[in-house]
Amino acid sequence: MASQSRPFDIPLVAGRKTPADVTRDICRSLEGKPTLLWWCGFFLALSLLALGLSAVSYEIATGIGTWGVNRTVGWAVGITCFVFWVGIGHAGTLISAILFLLRQRWRTAVNRSAEAMTIFAVMCAGIFPVIHLGRPWMAYWLFPYPNTRGPLWVNFRSPLVWDAFAIGTYFTISLVFWYVGLIPDLATVRDQLRGGFRHKLASLLSLGWTGSFRTWHRYESVYLMLAGLATPLVLSVHTIVSWDFATGVIPGWHATIFPPYFVAGAIFSGVAMVLTLVLVARKTMRLEDYITARHIDVMCKLVLLTSGIVAIAYATEFFTALYSANAYEEFAFLNRAFGPFGWTYAIMVSCNVLVPQLLWFRRVRSNLWVVFAISILINIGMWFERFVIILTSLHRDFLPSSWTSYRPTPIELCMLLGSFGLFFTLFLLFCRLLPVVAMAEVKGVLHVGHEKEPATGTVTPRPGVEEWEIANMGLPGGAA
């Protein structure tokens, strides 16, 4: 607690807001007409999505041959995108669940959008494993269901089956978690808006929430449960994704370091993506008071930390390979760094290890434009990390006779763009339809950092009610 008391010096919410202000600010962004910026973004996203959709439908109609993959490199851009998007997803759950458990109250401003990001990212991720199949229409065979084949179940030893379950669970739980968090705010929206589509939507989805404290009481424990469940889940998901490779025999894949390495990388990329989004959101949605410089600062530090972990992972796997005295292992990593695809490795290291080091400097952290640029670079770097792991390990494996190269076809690239199209389309719609900031939670922390001077609108104390005094001192005591 003592350690926690310090950050409260800086207000979590700027501009001395009252709960009423909060409600107004957030709901306003739902009622008003979308800004021109929003329309541009939405149109762009939508056209990318259309591009992606046409690419996918062509691929499914014609065959995986429309990708650049070959007999030796069976996976490339497709699975890279899958891992990339799953990784992005992790920050959301991290911020909403793990930071919740760690009582990091600054999360309140960003957790809603972070969770939304998670859900949309996982959607994007979920698409790729399906469309990369030779026979996508048979994808349901990955799930065990009673059948007339003997019956023939699925292979529970296969990481792909683990994947199917992990991604499915992850998506469901994230969705539920997100929705549970939304209920009180939806009620607020319901009570604020007069008619209109959003009002209808809110009254349908708010489940008749009144703010009854008996419900709040249960609600808190449920939220705690979900946070408690989501935390190991988020760790497990990327661990399992990493096993897709770690359980393989291919040098460069077959490494025990993968699970922590992948999880760190996922959080790294995820937080970077959150940064990108909130930096845009706070400008376009005029939320500077809620998403303050302090939030950015904290997240920058988180990025710095995870970047460090990733860097150690890179070093470690290189060291293990060279130290292993296993010719195939050694070769895999030297080929990764200095082989035909060395340039991808260079991009990966510079974007994920070198660039983030700038964040050591407060001046950099406080310059939002630089932070924005860095976050973009990190996203690129992390995409390449997955590309490097998948491609460079595959294209030159055991038998030199079957070494090949790889070059993506336009179809694949369209799919990559398409996934971003889907992601941003959904996110922009979310900004227009649902409260982007968790109002109830923010209201709970409005006073934080304002304890010094008595907040406006407080009734003047009356004598003889000492417990009220205590209560009136605000929540730190309560929280402590």
Next chain:
Amino acid sequence: MAQRKAQHYWRSWEEGPGASEFVQISRDEFAESLDRPTEQFSRRSFLKAAGFTATVTALAAGCSHAPVEKAIPYLIQPEEIVPGVSYFYATTCGGCSAACGVLAKNRDGRPIKLEGNPEHPLSRGGLCVVGQASLLNLYDSHRLKGPLREGQESTWAEADAHIRAQLETIRASRGAVRVLSGTVSSPTLRAQIQTFLASFRDARHIVYDALSSSAIADAHQATHGERRVPHFRFDKADVIVSFDADFLGTWISPVEFTRDYASGRRLDTLPPRMSHHTQVESRLSLTGAKADQRIRVSPAENAAWIESLAACLAKTAGAALPFALNGEVGPHNSIIEQLARRLWQARGRCLVVCGSQEPRAQILVNLINHLLGNYGTTLDWNAPSQQKAGNDCELEALSEELDRGRVAALFLLHVNPVYELPNGPAFRAALGRVPLVVNFADRWEETSSLSRFLCPDHNPLESWGDAEAVRGVYGLCQPAIRPLGNTRSVLESFAAWSGDTRSAYELVRAHWRENIFPHAGNAGEFDAFWDRAVETGFVSTAVQATNAKPFSFSALENLPKISTPAGLSMVLYPKVAMLDGRFAENPWLQELPDPISKVAWDNYACFSPAAAQRLGVQEGDVVRLETTTEGGATTSTELPAFLQPGQHDQVVAVALGYGRQGTERFANAGPKWLFARSGVGADGRVGKNAAPFVTLRDGYLQYVRGGIRVTSTGRRSALASTQGHHSLTMPKDLPLVGGQHRDIVRETTLPALLAGDFKAAPSPAKINGLWPTDHPYTGHRWAMAIDLTACTGCSGCVVACQAENNIPVVGKDEVLRHREMHWMRIDRYYAGEDEVDVVHQPMLCQQCDNAPCETVCPVIATVHSAEGLNQQIYNRCVGTRYCANNCPYKTRRFNWFNYMREDALQNLALNPDVTVRSRGIMEKCSFCVQRIEAARIEARRSDKLIADGQIQTACQQSCPAQAIVFGDLNDPSSRISKMVQGPRRFAVLEEFNFRPAVNYLAVVRNRDASGKSPSEDRSNG
């Protein structure tokens, strides 16, 4: 009777009685609702309509059934045929003039696979790529359907009438009648042609081979007084020296020679026997790749080497020569003396062969063999080979006649002179001056398109016939299918024109009765003899010993001098698949990667890396090759460059047989999609025709052309190579591990092996894994062993596998994208820089016990069988490609598209016992599980156990070197379990504990223990 039960289930709307009117009604619905003017047709009712449509479609889907199928039995079933059962008919391969014995596997009235006939005295069960692929020629839709007259469809009656009429006039006017053919191995046909020609005053039968060995025969004419190509017996030779003769690849009778060569190098016998093989050659041939000692010489040096060897041996033998031989070949005397010593020690047990077309070289080789006393031992003089009867002098004469317009009638039989002769254009022009040109070609190609009459011959699988490969060994051809078109056997055609109406069957039978049966020795009924011949597919008769004439030294007195090509010289060679281009339209042959270059779908200009560097040529650069004759005429062509280690620096090697008319069809071989690229060159054909560089000089077709100028065109063209990295040592450009070696192929020398201090694999250390062993293999335990010492890389197995397992052809573009589908591939690795050692390693699914592919498949589409097979179940596969990624040997193949066969006719070649894989699923070698299952069912039926060797995989069956052995490891007496005991056994990547079921036997080279071939310590000449 049936009408009593009206109610019955139905499979489709059309069939169902009640269905039709339902469809009717529902159609009316839409008619009514949609014909309404829109303003009256409100949204609500539209939604209803939509809803109804949905219901109807849902219903339709709900009760849609498989389409109705008809089963149409025979009306009168032939006694010997049971539907669904395969029968084998012994016949003779029509692929080339080597005339190997084959068994045609017939199913439901059509041949679906060709296999070597194990009982045939020459090929002994082996079959080459061309033989294997010749099945597809039968089902080629480009074959002529019937006779053509002036390019117009005609009838046999009409054609015969015209031809006979014209022949009458020619007979009257004593015009010259010529039959121009390739080597005719059929004695009946030879006789038939003679009888046909007999009725003319001026008639001759001229024979030439596009891949000529004319010089050999002529040399023997000179030295032994008889024009013969002796029968080479590599099995009897302990020392083999070959000067530019690719006898394992394409020379005279490769299958037979490979078999002999392998039996001369059997290491599993006691004591191990291994002949010593020296190859002196200018380009890297399949044979050179196998040699114990390989010496790179330029074509010019070649003759000099022979001469000095002859001189050296003459000295040793103390033979008095009536003339001086120049024994000097610069710095290499030591090697020559060593060669001579080795040969001399193996007098009578050695063999020197030469592929050169220089008469001087051949005569000297005869001298050498004579001095070594090889005639009668390793060169069978009494039963000479009939496989190369070509006579280039006569060819030269004919072309003069043609130029002078002296020929009245020309019959072209299985030759394509316009394409394959150097003076093709001249020939084309000359043909125009011949009043009667009759061609027996089965398709519309360079020459046949110029003929007045096209009388297409049957495919060898459609007709009766015979073949005499070696004197005294007669093969019989019997039809395996009714002729698909209105074609006619050449035999019948010639018979018809000489007024003989007998069928091919009668003609062959009659000829055998009169000429072969009498020599067959074991007298008795002819019918019995004939039936036996039809059953076994061949007969061997006694050959009367012609007393070999004394070697005439007089021949040596005025030896024709060598015309040494100057400067960079072009060597024209045949590829194992394409040969002289006779089957250029066969997709299996086009897609087969060349065993040395690993490039498919193209020919190219091979340079040695050093030469390429000197000329500033990169691989894939299109270079212009040109040369000028004495006459000043320039011949030129443009080809992509290919870097070929082990080739002489003064040589550019180009493959013959490409750029054939008809290969345009491969422009869209392979899938059609947005970014698909054409499979042919700019001129619309596969590769370029190099025949114009061949020369017909002083009566010999020469395949070496001097004075080649190389200029770069600045263009590039990618070569469809199936192998990216060519050595087992890691690329130098990587720090630390650069130059590191992977022991994927293990190798030793004969002395080391005999000394017993060689062990290919460390004795399998008991790897105690984490898991309990739940899978003991009781019952059978299938495994394979591949002897890398025997394997020559001829690739027969690759095509055999393709034919057996319905492996599709994917086309050049897909090969360029590394998507070839061959289940069996031949990995080829080089060791060394320009003096390279070559190893070939057949690589197929290793059927690992601890298969990495199985663990990762999410849907259990690949699991292990109780007999150790790594099963791939196509219909369960969803196509994650995870298994292929995780396969350490990369032997899994994915159907990236629906790889269709060219047309329905080609589908007749499909094996009905193997599923045809659709798009999006994984496939791989199955150890020919369909054969295993067949054997199991047969065994159960006859209440016997499966005998060792009863199951032969397609690759094993076809291998001429018998390098592949398949069998049951749980049977201690089986051949395989014995083979895996030896010291040479190793498995690839064994140390990872994948437990592969495919074992390899290490490469053994017949060298001194240091493993260095003497050629390595000499500077490159």
Next chain:
Amino acid sequence: MSRRVVIGTFAEEGGLLAFIRAARSQGLTLVDAYTPYPVHGLDAAMGLRPSRLPWLCFLAAVTGAALKLLFEFWTTTVDWPLNVGGKPWNSLPAFVPVTFEVMVLSAGLTTVFAFLVLARLWPGKPPARRLPRATEDRFVAVLEESDARFQSSELRALFEQFGAEHVEEQLEESA
């Protein structure tokens, strides 16, 4: 039957807290309190017992995991044992990941579902009590006028004392 309730609205969470403590100490029966966000200490003030949902969550987790593990064992070892890559029939370690995922899934869904049932929340349900500002920035306490001896005037006074902005009495149908 119908009952009379007094609804007092506070602008400050502190006011509500103090009022409720006082009210309960005076033995008044509190129907419920309505707040825009979970006010800390209020549960104690209202004397709410800690929720039993965690136990349910735990139970669901255990059953889900157990069933899944059994299922995997059954399919690979009992129902149709297939030799996959030489692995033993019962490859327990390989079964852990899926088991874990299913555990989380069953636990999470069960808990949330149970919560919705207990709190009687369902899609499109109209709010039981219309207190629009309670979801915005006001803190509302609802008391029941149960015992006859209680004077509404005193009650009002009590509200006033703790700075309630607005107090009203309602007659409502009790559940």
Next chain:
Amino acid sequence: MNDRLITIVLLVGLAFSLGVFAVQAGSWHLPGNQQGYEPIQPIAFSHRLHAGEMQLGCVYCHSAAEVSRHAGIPPASTCMNCHRYVSAPLGVLRAEDDLAKKENRKPRSIVSPEIQKIYAALGLDDQLARDPQKNLAPIAWTRVYRLPDFVYFNHSAHVNVGVACQQCHGPVETMDRVKHVSDLTMGWCVNCHRTANAAGVATKPVHPSTDCSTCHY
């Protein structure tokens, strides 16, 4: 007005199609499962008559079953083994004989319409001699049992270990028109293999494999 009309018509149509569906629902199968399929054949050949009453063995006609993958459908020549002599039901022939005796004339040859179809297929005239004018027309039976192309079922393997035809094809000897009795799902095959492994076939021990490659390759 129109809308109401459309509504009515559509409702009628819907009702009708639901009716059809109801009929269908009774015999609903998984896609590909043809259980209960019983097509009308070009010749109303009765297995009940031949296999049941006449007690002809199955493999008399389906002789390939013992040696081949396919049981095979008999060639018309096989039918002629008997129907060269039997051209109509016995009763009818008898009646004709009696009638002929009464009218003391040579009995007319009677050919039942169904058997006539065989003669027609073989292009025979009424003396059962090949009539060059008529051309041969194979009989196109409608196939009842059909496995997907990726399944390699082998009749001989089963017949030779003594699996009764009825085990898969049902009591054919009681059917006038052959009906698809078993569902031919993979589970159905596998379970039979399992039980056979345990109990053997007809008390004779056999060991049918349940490896995938037994049927799929």
